Amino acid sequence: MAAPTPIADALAGWAAAARAAEQPLPDKFPCAACGIDRIVNAKSGTIRKHKAAKSDVLPCPGSGAPVLSARVPARSARGYYKDPETGDRYPSVTTLLDKGMAKAALSFWAAKVVAETAMDNLPAMLASSRTPEEREEFIKWLKNEPIRRRDDRGDIGRAVHRLIEARILGEPPPAQLASNPEFAPYIDHFHDAVRTWKLRFRASEMVVAHPGENYAGTLDYIVTSPLLAEALSLPPRSLLMGDTKTGGELDRVVYSGHKHGVYPQAGAQMAAYRAAPVGWLRDGTRIDMPECAPIAVVLHLRPEGWRLYPARCGDDMFQVFKGAQFMADFETYRSKNVIGEALTPPAPTSDAGDATTGRKDVA
Ligand SMILES: [Zn+2]
Known part of the structure; x- marks a missing residue:
């Protein structure tokens, strides 16, 4: 070992x-470039645009830099x-x-969830089939069921992460x-x-x-x-x-x-x-x-x-x-540059008859 x-x-x-x-x-944070405490934009966590010295014509290169947790990629x-x-x-x-x-299993799962949900809500489905608007509304709700299930699992996942975080702290x-x-x-x-x-x-x-x-x-x-x-x-x-x-x-x-x-x-x-x-x-x-x-x-x-x-x-x-x-x-x-336009058939020429004959010969 x-x-x-x-x-x-x-x-x-x-x-x-x-x-x-x-x-x-924090409201203010020392700028890495000029070393002076500068205002932090609360929303973006970045240092507000400023000049290192009053006479400068250009902003301090430290302007716009993220501070603390705002430096973590999101x-x-x-x-x-x-x-x-x-x-x-x-x-x-x-x-x-x-x-x-490829996740073929995922589409089978989604199909199963939708079919089961339809069966479990049969009266509502029948009722909504009477007008085109209600029909469309019901279909929209039904096809979103797999996404709702996935989001519910996400909630549990987030809860577990909070638990782990509490343990670490x-x-x-x-x-x-x-x-x-x-x-x-x-x-x-x-x-x-x-x-x-x-x-x-x-x-x-x-x-x-x-x-x-x-x-x-x-x-x-x-x-x-x-x-x-x-x-x-x-x-x-x-x-x-x-x-x-x-x-x-x-x-x-x-x-x-x-x-x-x-x-x-x-x-x-x-x-x-x-x-x-x-x-x-x-x-x-x-x-x-x-x-x-x-x-x-x-x-x-x-x-x-x-x-x-x-x-x-x-x-x-x-x-x-x-x-x-x-x-x-x-x-x-790259998938966008694979298939070209449908080809235009060539214009018939004077020896088109020969081509037809040729094709017949092959057949
Ligand atoms: Zn600065």
Whole structure:
């Protein structure tokens, strides 16, 4: 077995950085260029445009620079992360995987959800079939059901992240989560998983980027656990990347042989995070990413219980991610220059008769 890997110093300040990020941005912040406290735009978190000296004709180069947590790249609605300091834009890991990896199961799932919802709402469906307007309204509601289900799962995912954050900060679970009966079983199972494997969270919801390979993403968490490391034959202090999945059904095996809700794409996803050399602490500090183990964990968290699955996320899985990235790039850009206009049939010429004869000969 290899020598124990020390916990990288890079993550040592995580809790302090997370706590700092919870504070509202200051009204004023020292400008990196002129060194004077300058007004911070509350909305963008950037230093307001100013001159370093009254006689200057040009604004101070520190104008517009983001401060503290505003330096962390944020995901846009269109699936990009923008680095506020450099202006660089990176496609998000999950968007690339969604575009570049075939997910036939997803369309079957959506079809099933819509069919079931229609059956469960038969009287309403019949009633709405009387006028074209009501019909259209009902169809719109019906086809949005898969999106609503996905959003509900997102709510649970966010609740779990808040719990992890509370653990890292050494705080009790937020009251509004603990008192929500819908979240209660998830929370109990989460705590059971943490106790069972003695998980220590080192970072959560961390934005990472790979400028060289042009992508960025938000990893769920990084943990250490000597028990887990032993089970995976890894050095005891290994940093393990982790991801929570709240969909599917515990232990159910789907036709492709995977566990329902725990899909192998997770390996490619975490391989991309693991290969990213740059990360941001919550307070905006940019760090070199510490090395994580080539095996990650997926926590399948359901109201009926929990399972912890190991997942490959090494170089082989990174190649899979690169394949998806290549296909996503095709979908987004190059697919637009493949098919040309319908060809105009050639104008008939004087020897058109010969061509007709020729065709007949072939037939
Ligand atoms: Zn300045």
